[in-house]
Amino acid sequence: MRIGPAAVLAVALTLGACSADSEAKPAKSARSYDFRPGAPGAGDPYFPTYGNGGYDVAGYDLDVRYDPKKGDLTGKATITATATQDLSQFDLDLAHLKASAVTVNGTPATSKAAGNELVITPAKGLPKGEGFTVVVDYGGTPGQLANKTLGEGGWLRTADGAIALGQPESASTWYPVNDHPSDKATFKLAMTVPDGLTALSIGVPGERTSAGGWTTWRWTESSPLASYLSTVVIGKYRVETGTHDGKPMVTAVPESLPANGPAAKSVARTGEITDFLATKFGPYPFDAYGGIVVDDNRIRYALETQSRPTYGQGFFAEENPVVVAHELAHQWFGDSVALERWQDIWLNEGFATYAEWLWQEHAGGPSVADSFTSMYNGYDWSQAPGDPGVAHLFGSAVYDRGGMTVYALRKTIGDAAFDRLLTTWTSQYRDGNATTADMISLAEKVSGQNLDEFFQAWLYGTKAPPKP
Structure with a gap:
C-alpha cells in the first residue's frame, strides 16, 4: 500500500514519541533466579542437623487425631512460611511418621523420607522473599527421639494417652516442623481423642466439640514460639x-x-x-x-x-x-526471648535460677545474697556456662553458675542499671531470639561499663571469679 506524505509524517511523529518514551522508561530486566535446596540443618554449632535452612516459618496449624488403644496418630499440618533463598527443595523435620500427601501452594509436591527429615520438592521453585503454604497429610506410630548424651524426648505413650515433651527437640515426633529455636512460629492445634480423655496444650483454649465418640480440643498460641516449647498431654x-x-x-x-x-x-x-x-x-x-x-x-x-x-x-x-x-x-527468659543457638542456654537457666532465689526471698526464705553465697562457697568452677558443650547442656554450671553470674552482674552494675537491663531485655527482644553477645552489649549500654572481663571470668573462666 502506498503511503502519502501526511501518513509518513504521522508515522514519524508516532515513532519519535515511542522512542522518547522508551528512553524515559527503559524496560525492566527479568530477575535471574538461583534455585537450590535449603540446608538440611539450621547450622547450630552443637546440633548442626537440627532444624533446616532456606525458609522461615510463620505458623503451624495442626489437625491431629490420636488413638491411645492402637498408639496410632494421623494429622494434617498447614505450615505458612517465607523463602529466605531461591528454593528448589526444602526439608521439614519429621521422625517416625510418614507423609501420605504434600502440597505447596495448593499444587502436589514430591516428598521423600530421609531419616528424620521429610524432603519436599515443590512443582516449581520458590523465589526468595515470597510466602508459601505447605500442607502435609501424615501418620503412623509416634515415638521418642534418642540422644546418646541427653536421653530421649518426644512422644511418650502412656496407659491412657500420651505426653509429647522434650528438650532440645521433641516436636518432630508428632508434626512436621522446623525443629530449632531460631525459627519461631505461631501454633494452633485441634487435637481429637476418644471421649472421656483430656487433650491439653499451650495457649488460649478454644471451642471443644464432640462427634461419633471423639472429642476435639482446640488451642491457639498467637505469640511465636520455639518448637520444643509446644506440647500435647492426653489422659x-x-x-x-x-x-x-x-x-x-x-x-x-x-x-x-x-x-x-x-x-x-x-x-x-x-x-x-x-x-x-x-x-x-x-x-x-x-x-x-x-x-x-x-x-x-x-x-x-x-x-x-x-x-x-x-x-x-x-x-x-x-x-x-x-x-x-x-x-x-x-x-520471659527462654520462651518470649528464645535462644538463637543452644550454646547460650545459660540465658535461660541462669535467669530462671536467679528467679528461684528472688521468690524464696519474697516468700520469707533466704535472701538472694545468701543463696548466692551458699552456692559460691565450695563451688566446682571447672565447668563454665558460656560454652558448656553438649554433654553439660543441662549441667550444674548452666543452672547454678548461670544464676550466680546473673546476681554478680547485678552487684557489678548496681540495682538501678540491673533493673533497666531486665525490663529492656524482655521488651527489646520480646517474641524473638537473642545471644550472649546481645546480653553483653545491652548490659554495657545500660550500665555505661566495659564488662568484657566480667563476662569472660563468669561465663568462660575455670577459676572462681572474685566475689562481688
Whole structure:
C-alpha cells in the first residue's frame, strides 16, 4: 500500500514519541533466579542437623487425631512460611511418621523420607522473599527421639494417652516442623481423642466439640514460639479453668494424684508467682497462663512449655512453689526471648535460677545474697556456662553458675542499671531470639561499663571469679 506524505509524517511523529518514551522508561530486566535446596540443618554449632535452612516459618496449624488403644496418630499440618533463598527443595523435620500427601501452594509436591527429615520438592521453585503454604497429610506410630548424651524426648505413650515433651527437640515426633529455636512460629492445634480423655496444650483454649465418640480440643498460641516449647498431654485429668488478669488460666493435675495434694496446690499459685515475677521482669508476655502436671516416672523434669509449663510429679512430694517460679521465669527468659543457638542456654537457666532465689526471698526464705553465697562457697568452677558443650547442656554450671553470674552482674552494675537491663531485655527482644553477645552489649549500654572481663571470668573462666 502506498503511503502519502501526511501518513509518513504521522508515522514519524508516532515513532519519535515511542522512542522518547522508551528512553524515559527503559524496560525492566527479568530477575535471574538461583534455585537450590535449603540446608538440611539450621547450622547450630552443637546440633548442626537440627532444624533446616532456606525458609522461615510463620505458623503451624495442626489437625491431629490420636488413638491411645492402637498408639496410632494421623494429622494434617498447614505450615505458612517465607523463602529466605531461591528454593528448589526444602526439608521439614519429621521422625517416625510418614507423609501420605504434600502440597505447596495448593499444587502436589514430591516428598521423600530421609531419616528424620521429610524432603519436599515443590512443582516449581520458590523465589526468595515470597510466602508459601505447605500442607502435609501424615501418620503412623509416634515415638521418642534418642540422644546418646541427653536421653530421649518426644512422644511418650502412656496407659491412657500420651505426653509429647522434650528438650532440645521433641516436636518432630508428632508434626512436621522446623525443629530449632531460631525459627519461631505461631501454633494452633485441634487435637481429637476418644471421649472421656483430656487433650491439653499451650495457649488460649478454644471451642471443644464432640462427634461419633471423639472429642476435639482446640488451642491457639498467637505469640511465636520455639518448637520444643509446644506440647500435647492426653489422659484423664482434673482441669481447673478461670481467668487471671483478664487472660485464661488453665491448670491440670492427673486424676491419679490427690485433688488437693501438693501438686495441685503448687500449680494453683501460678498467678500469684507470675505477678511477682512481672514486678522484676516486666509485663507477662503471653495471652494465657497455667500449668500441667504429669504422673509418669519416665519424666523426671519440668519444662517451660510456652504459657503453660509442664511438671513431672516427682517435684511435688510436698508443695513446691520454687519449681513453679523457675518454669514461670522461663516465660520471659527462654520462651518470649528464645535462644538463637543452644550454646547460650545459660540465658535461660541462669535467669530462671536467679528467679528461684528472688521468690524464696519474697516468700520469707533466704535472701538472694545468701543463696548466692551458699552456692559460691565450695563451688566446682571447672565447668563454665558460656560454652558448656553438649554433654553439660543441662549441667550444674548452666543452672547454678548461670544464676550466680546473673546476681554478680547485678552487684557489678548496681540495682538501678540491673533493673533497666531486665525490663529492656524482655521488651527489646520480646517474641524473638537473642545471644550472649546481645546480653553483653545491652548490659554495657545500660550500665555505661566495659564488662568484657566480667563476662569472660563468669561465663568462660575455670577459676572462681572474685566475689562481688
